[in-house]
Amino acid sequence: MSTHSAQYQSDINKLWTEFWTGGITNPLTVIEQISFLMFARLLDVMETTGERKAERTKKPFQGRFSGRDDPRRWKNFKQKDAEGMLRVVRDEVFPHFRKLNGGTTFSEYMKDAQLMIHKPSLLVSAVNMIDKLPITDGDAKGDLYEYLLSKLTTAGINGQFRTPRHVIRFMVELLEPKPTETVGDPACGTAGFLVSVMQYLLETHTSPEGRLKVETGETLYTGDLLEPYREHVQRGMFHGFDFDATMLRIASMNLMLHGVENPDIHFQDTLSNAFPEKFPKQATGGFDVILANPPFKGSLDEGNVHPTLTQAVKTKKTELLFVALILRMLKKGGRSATIVPDGVLFGSSKAHTGIRKLLVKENQLEAVISLPSGVFKPYAGVSTAILVFTKGGKTDHVFFYKVEADGFSLDDKRDPVKENDLPDALARWRKRSVMKDTDRTAKHFMVPVKEIEGKDFDLSINRYREDQHEESKYDPPKEILARLRCLEAQIAKDLSDLEAKL
Structure with missing residues (x-):
């Protein structure tokens, strides 16, 4: 610093x-x-x-x-x-x-x-x-603004609005958004995902000459290669919705301070009936990329949920409805990385199975990346996973990865640590087409769709992962007994010596 x-x-x-x-x-x-x-x-x-x-x-x-x-x-x-x-x-x-x-x-x-x-x-x-x-x-x-926002977490109030920056960046890199695409977040909070996309575009679209060294020794990415797309990036690329007006003001300011002059940020409950009426273009087939960590606040009033969502999945649970919503908002071929609570992966209700079936049978479910339960500490210990999927097409194999460390301690302090699986997860994800990982004792492997169908579309990694059994080796009992006798004799001798000194 x-x-x-x-x-x-x-x-x-x-x-x-x-x-x-x-x-x-x-x-x-x-x-x-x-x-x-x-x-x-x-x-x-x-x-x-x-x-x-x-x-x-x-x-x-x-x-x-x-x-x-x-x-x-x-x-x-x-x-x-x-x-x-x-x-x-x-x-x-x-x-x-x-x-x-x-x-x-x-x-x-x-x-x-x-x-x-x-x-x-x-x-x-x-x-x-x-x-x-x-x-x-x-x-x-x-x-500076990021620093200001980090105070939401340390203050411990309203912290649930913040997805850790490194997790957001990892999700952006999984999808590799392009400057010609349209990016949305249906529950944008402080716009962390949209800001991260802008930063990713600047870094990937800066020529060697456009990289400036600043006095801190860090590199400043000018994004000079974004020039042909400037108008779209500034006015047509970024779209966010939230139903907290304070959040929207902060989200807009965050994007403006990160170089997006006119982001399209709106006060809107995206699960509601009003969304398709007010924003028909965005509500259905409007996006190439959707990145989200929607709220998992249990259930809501079914009467106000748009029927296209309840037809797709009959439920009041917001975490299931948001997956249906994101599928509706994506264009054919559009892709998403979305954080869901673990219950979405293995819940046995009709609605849970229905949403997983929808992802696997009518779309392309590409990856299930399990995150360790401390990622959202100090304000939530919930276990979550990132679902990566593309609208339309069909699922062939699903890439599973069990992230056990994310570079920070998994307690309330979240101090930096050496162990971090995210770079490895990203590298293996990018090579998944040439690697048909079959070792089920590893942190990562590919599972064919037939096997997933056979397990009632269960997407929890533990249903497919095999424990590594290491054979325990023991010395022969006679040797162990001999060693114990030896120890016993030594103890008796030490006791006698001690007694003689008294």
Whole structure:
């Protein structure tokens, strides 16, 4: 970590503490309020860029403010005294956010944006700190935001919204998305999957000349080879849905800070009847790639679930309905990596068997990658697996892999450790077509579809894995007895010696 980024992280920690002492203790609210202020600064930066460009090109510029002296602009209100700043931000900046139309991703969920900071001194602290943050340069701003989001986990509240970054990256690499494709997440939370796809595209579409070494010694990927796809990447590629407005604000900010100017993020329960009505293109056959870790919150009101899902699988269980939903959202040939709780793999109800049968018989189930149960600690110890599947086609063999370590301890601390099966799992997945792994005592192997059908479509790896029995070797009983006699004699002698000394 560079001294700069360590300094910024320390600044964020200080600000975080100030929010808590100022009475704002829900980490989501803290992040949301910081996001609003970052957004206010970004709007001003974008306005200044537009004004300069207009001066250079002599073309008219339609800005979001009334001019350079507009009091709602960051550079103007940041110079006010504490009371004045609070008044302008609360009574002018936030109402302005709510009126922004279509020109920004934020417009949809700014309707109920509220300034929750009531202490003038806290607002001044927050504005001063955000003014120092490098939110205009490339990777730094994304890293900062990731750091901010990591506080959701450490705070232990609402942590379930965070899928570990390295697991997300592993899933993105399993699917290898291309810059011409359309990517979606039906329960996007803070948009971790979509951000990871953007980072993956930058890394895989940067020429040797486009790789810049920054002062920290890290490589900055400029994504220069993405130029032909720029419009699609910025405006048509990324789509996320969630039914928590706070999440959506954070998700939009996260994507904007990672270089996606206008992500398509919407307030929507994707299991509901309203989804196909409001978003017909996305709800059915809209995506090449779907990456998701949908909520497993038990059951829901069947009346509000769209009939196309309950026809596919008659159930109220969200984890089964989400698999049916993802199949509906994918294009023919589209692919997904989705995290499911282990129950989906072996549950014996009609609905459980039905969804597995649907994956295996009418689509191409490609992989079942079991994750160790500590992956989502400290906030959940649930055992999960990643299902990799393609819509349509037929299943021939399924690749199974039992991940026993992910590079972090599997307790609440999640400290880094050496053991990590994810790189091996990825390498073997990529070679699966040439390797027909048959050793059932290994961590990974291929299982033919006939065998899966014969086991009632059970997808738990333990149904197919064989335990390795090592034959135990024992010395002949006579030798063991002789050794025991020897020991007995030694003990008797030691006792006699001890007695003589008393």
